[in-house]
Amino acid sequence: MTLIATEELRSMKIFRLAGLALALVVALLFAVFVGDQGPWYFAWVIGTVMIVLISGAGAVLLDAQEDGVANTEKLS
Amino acid sequence: MDFINPQVVDLSRLQFALTALYHFMFVPLTLGLTFMLAAMETVYVVTGRKIYRDMAQFWGKLFGINFAIGVATGLTMEFEFGTNWSMYSHFFGDMFGTPLAIEGLMAFFMESTFVGLMFFGWDRLSKPGHLAITYLVALGSNLSALWILIANAGMNVPEGAHFDADTMRMQFDSFVHVVFSQDAQAKFVHTSVAGYVAASMFVMGISAFYLLRGQHRELAARSFRMAALFGIISSVAVITLGDVLGRMDYEKQPTKIAAIEGLWHTTKPPYEPWILAALPDDEKQVNHFEINIPYVLTPLITHSFNQPVIGMYELEEQAGPRIRSGIIALTALRRYGETHDKADLNLFNAHQDDMGFGFLATRHAPNQDVTNIPADQLDAVVKQTQPDILPNVFVTFWSFRFMVFLGGYFFAIFAVAALLSLKNRLEANPWLLKATMWSIPLPILATEFGWITAEAGRQPWTVFNKLPTFLSASGHSTGYMVFSLAGFALLYSVFIAAELYLMFRFARLGPEEHGTHHDETDALLSHFHGSHA
Ligand code: HEM
Numbered sequence: 314m315t316l317i318a319t320e321e322l323r324s325m326k327i328f329r330l331a332g333l334a335l336a337l338v339v340a341l342l343f344a345v346f347v348g349d350q351g352p353w354y355f356a357w358v359i360g361t362v363m364i365v366l367i368s369g370a371g372a373v374l375l376d377a378q379e380d381g382v383a384n385t386e387k388l389s
Numbered sequence: 390m391d392f393i394n395p396q397v398v399d400l401s402r403l404q405f406a407l408t409a410l411y412h413f414m415f416v417p418l419t420l421g422l423t424f425m426l427a428a429m430e431t432v433y434v435v436t437g438r439k440i441y442r443d444m445a446q447f448w449g450k451l452f453g454i455n456f457a458i459g460v461a462t463g464l465t466m467e468f469e470f471g472t473n474w475s476m477y478s479h480f481f482g483d484m485f486g487t488p489l490a491i492e493g494l495m496a497f498f499m500e501s502t503f504v505g506l507m508f509f510g511w512d513r514l515s516k517p518g519h520l521a522i523t524y525l526v527a528l529g530s531n532l533s534a535l536w537i538l539i540a541n542a543g544m545n546v547p548e549g550a551h552f553d554a555d556t557m558r559m560q561f562d563s564f565v566h567v568v569f570s571q572d573a574q575a576k577f578v579h580t581s582v583a584g585y586v587a588a589s590m591f592v593m594g595i596s597a598f599y600l601l602r603g604q605h606r607e608l609a610a611r612s613f614r615m616a617a618l619f620g621i622i623s624s625v626a627v628i629t630l631g632d633v634l635g636r637m638d639y640e641k642q643p644t645k646i647a648a649i650e651g652l653w654h655t656t657k658p659p660y661e662p663w664i665l666a667a668l669p670d671d672e673k674q675v676n677h678f679e680i681n682i683p684y685v686l687t688p689l690i691t692h693s694f695n696q697p698v699i700g701m702y703e704l705e706e707q708a709g710p711r712i713r714s715g716i717i718a719l720t721a722l723r724r725y726g727e728t729h730d731k732a733d734l735n736l737f738n739a740h741q742d743d744m745g746f747g748f749l750a751t752r753h754a755p756n757q758d759v760t761n762i763p764a765d766q767l768d769a770v771v772k773q774t775q776p777d778i779l780p781n782v783f784v785t786f787w788s789f790r791f792m793v794f795l796g797g798y799f800f801a802i803f804a805v806a807a808l809l810s811l812k813n814r815l816e817a818n819p820w821l822l823k824a825t826m827w828s829i830p831l832p833i834l835a836t837e838f839g840w841i842t843a844e845a846g847r848q849p850w851t852v853f854n855k856l857p858t859f860l861s862a863s864g865h866s867t868g869y870m871v872f873s874l875a876g877f878a879l880l881y882s883v884f885i886a887a888e889l890y891l892m893f894r895f896a897r898l899g900p901e902e903h904g905t906h907h908d909e910t911d912a913l914l915s916h917f918h919g920s921h922a
Contacts, residue, residue, distance in 0.1 A: 353633070363622070371615055373432060
C-alpha cells in the first residue's frame with residue numbers, strides 16, 4: 314500500500330518536473346525567437362508580468378505595514 | 390469612371406469615426422482591468438487573505454458591465470467594413486480581413502468563454518484554476534486588441550504585401566512580416582499599456598471616492614495602492630512607446646509626423662525648436678502663432694542631432710513626380726486589363742509603388758479619369774493634386790498634443806499617488822484623492838486623442854500611400870447613410886446612459902453591498918440545488 318503510494322508520488326514528481334522543464338524550454342524559445350523578432354511583444358510580456366507583480370507586492374507591503382501598526386499598538 | 394458621392398464618403402467617415410471613438414471608450418478599461426483583476430487574485434492565491442478575493446470580485450463586477458457594452462459596440466464595427474467601406478474591403482481585404490478573422494475566431498471566443506468561467510467559477514474551480522482563467526481572460530482581451538492593431542498597422546504602414554494586377558487587390562507577401570512589423574508591435578504595446586493607465590486611474594479614482602468618505606477602507610486602500618503602482622509603471626511605458634511610435638512615423642509616414650509637429654518647412658538641425666502650442670492654418674499653410682521650446686525637436690523625433698525632418702511644403706514638392714508615376718501606373722494597369730500584354734504589366738509593376746498617388750489625382754482629372762489626361766492638362770492635374778497629400782494639420786497637431794500633455798499629467802499624478810500611498814498618507818492629502826477621482830475619464834480621453842492622431846494623421850489615405858479614403862467607401866445613398874448614422878447615435882446614447890447608470894450604481898453600492906448580493910446569490914443557488922437534491 315505505502316509502496317504504491319511512494320511510487321505514485323515519485324512518478325507525479327517526475328511528471329511535474331518534466332512539465333516544468335517543458336515550460337522552461339518554451340519560455341526560452343519564446344525569449345530567443347520573440348526577443349529577436351518581436352522586441353516590443355517580448356517587452357510587453359515581461360513588462361506586464363512585472364507590473365502585476367510589483368502592484369501585488371505593493372498590496373502585500375500594505376498588509377505588512379498594517380500588521381506592523383497593529384502589533385505596535387498591542388505592545389504599547 | 391463612375392464616382393462615389395463625396396457626401397456619402399464624408400458621412401461614412403463620420404459614422405466610422407463616431408462608432409470607433411465610441412467603441413474605444415470601453416476598450417481601454419477592458420484591456421487594463423483584466424490584468425488588475427489578475428494581480429488582485431494572484432495576491433489572494435498567494436496570501437490567502439479574503440479581502441483580495443473581495444477586491445477581485447468587486448472590480449470584476451464593474452469590469453463585467455464595461456465588457457458587455459464594449460463587445461456590443463465592437464461588433465458593429467466589424468460589419469461596417471463590409472457595408473460602408475466595400476471598396477476598401479475589396480482592395481485591402483486580404484491584408485485586413487485575415488487578422489480580423491483571427492481576432493474573431495481566436496481572441497474573441499477565448500475571451501468570451503473564459504469571462505463566463507471567471508464570473509461563475511469562483512466556487513466551482515480550485516483557487517489556482519480560477520486564477521489561470523482570470524489570466525486567460527486578460528490575455529484574450531489583449532490578444533483581441535493585438536490582432537486589430539496588426540490590421541491597423543497594415544493600413545498605416547502597408548508592408549508585407551503587393552498589389553496584384555490580375556486580382557486587382559493587395560495580397561500578402563509575408564504573414565509573419567505583417568504580424569511582426571515594428572509598427573504593429575509598437576502600436577499594440579502603446580495601446581495595451583494605455584489601457585493599463587485607464588484601468589489604474591479608474592480603480593484609483595473610485596477607491597479615492599471611498600477613502601474620502603471613510604468607507605470600505607480595507608478594500609479602498611489596497612486597491613488604491615495596487616492601482617497607483619500599476620499606473621506609474623504603465624505611464625512610463627506609454628510614454629516610452631509613444632516615443633517609439635513618433636520615431637516610426639518619422640521613418641514611415643512623413644506627412645503624419647510633419648502634421649503632428651506642425652512643420653511646414655524642412656528642419657535645419659540641430660537648433661530646431663519643438664512647438665509646444667500653435668495655431669496651424671491648413672488653408673494658408675502657416676502657423677499663426679507658436680510657443681517654442683528650443684533645440685528639442687531634432688533629438689526628440691530623429692533620435693539624432695543632425696537629421697532633418699521633412700516639412701509639408703517639401704513633401705508636397707516630392708509628391709509631384711510620384712503623382713506622375715502613379716498616373717503612368719494606372720494607365721498601364723487599365724491597358725493590361727484590356728490587352729493582358731506583358732509589356733503593360735511590366736510598366737505597371739515598375740510604377741506600382743506610386744499607384745496610390747495616381748488614384749489621388751482622379752478627383753482633378755478631366756472626367757475623373759486619370760488614364761485619359763490630355764498632355765497639356767497633366768501639369769495642372771499634378772499641381773492640383775499635390776496639396777491633397779496632406780492630412781488636416783490642425784486636428785492632427787492638437788490631438789497629439791492633448792494626448793501628450795495628458796500623458797505627462799498621468800505620470801505626475803501616479804507618481805505622487807504611489808508615493809503617498811506607500812507612506813500611508815493618503816487621507817492626509819484629500820486634494821490628491823479628489824484629483825484622482827476627477828481624473829477617471831482623462832485616460833479614456835487621451836486614448837481617443839491618440840486614435841484621432843493616428844487616423845486623422847493617416848489621411849488622405851485608408852491604406853497609406855496606396856488607396857485614398859475618397860475611393861474606399863461603398864456606393865450608398867445619402868439618405869441611407871443619414872438614417873444609419875441617426876440609428877447608431879440613438880442606440881449608442883442609450884448604451885452610454887446604461888453604462889454610466891450601472892457603473893455609478895455599483896460603485897456607490899460598494900463592495901460590502903456587493904458581498905451581500907453575492908451571498909444572496911449563493912443562498913439562492915444552494916436553495917435551488919438543495920430543492921433538486
Ligand atoms: C506622453 C507621450 C505620448 C506620446 C509621445 C504618444 C505618441 C503617440 C503617437 C505618435 C501616436 C500615433 C501613432 C501612429 O502613427 O499611428 C499615438 C497613438 C495613440 N496613443 Fe499615444 N502617445 C503618448 C501618450 C499617450 C497616452 C497617455 C495615451 C492614453 C492613455 C495614449 C494613447 C494612444 C492611442 C490609443 C493611440 C492610437 C493607437 C496607436 O496608433 O497606437 N498615448 N501616440
